[in-house]
Amino acid sequence: EELHEKLKRIDAVAVTHLHPDHWDADAVELLDKNIPIICSDVIADHIAEQGFTNIITVHDRLQWNNIEISTTRGRHGTGEIGEKMGIVNGFVFKKDNKTVYIAGDTIWYDEIALEIDQHQPQHIIVAGGAATFDVGDPIIMTSEDIIKVCTYAPESTVWVTHLEAVSHCREDRKYTRKQILENGLEKKCLILDDGEEVELHF
Structure with a gap:
């Protein structure tokens, strides 16, 4: 419950890399697919394949x-x-x-x-x-x-x-x-x- 409330208040998510202690199946499931995801261009395609539509790619x-x-x-x-x-x-x-x-x-x-x-x-x-x-x-x-x-x-x-x-x-x-x-x-x-x-x- 507390986690869901926190997720409603965040503006964006910054992802440094895709190791599962940073970006896991629960994150993919729980995050709104339209929330801005800030990440490097190296991992942007992978995150897009998981259904996220608002990816801010930082080269x-x-x-x-x-x-x-x-x-x-x-x-x-x-x-x-x-x-x-x-x-x-x-x-x-x-x-x-x-x-x-x-x-x-x-x-x-x-x-x-x-x-x-x-x-x-x-x-x-x-x-x-x-x-x-x-x-x-x-x-x-x-x-x-x-x-x-x-x-x-x-x-x-x-x-x-x-x-x-x-x-x-x-x-x-x-x-x-x-x-x-x-x-x-x-x-x-x-x-x-x-x-x-x-x-x-x-």
Whole structure:
């Protein structure tokens, strides 16, 4: 019931990639097929095949409802696993010189620093949890990566999502908060609890 009420109030849905913890059968079923879906051109055809009729395809940058929307690149792991995870992207939403950067499912690497340099975001939203398969390196940010984001962007507020969202996340909220606290970043790096909401004004 609560979910249905929330879905009635949203203006659009931004889809970074098609992995089932981001875009699943329930999303396809529950979302109004006319709601604006913001996505990269790489996945637009797939979403259209699922019956959605109002797809806003972002190749690089566009204007929508007085908001400038840009896609950003990501690296969903390293080596062979990173290649198999496929193409992922993030988004930058900018209005009136205020900016939110959603990094998406990515580890920290040089491109993240370049995106921060280019867009100078007030808010950065990262996927934490250090999700890892039985072999290979983490495919999303570790606590160490999150600290790097905070250090690189000292004027930004960093929001950590994805924690405990999938079974192969090896760092939970308790661990990540401890790392944030030990690095003195508790005022600028924030983790919401399940069901908790916040408004980012920009």
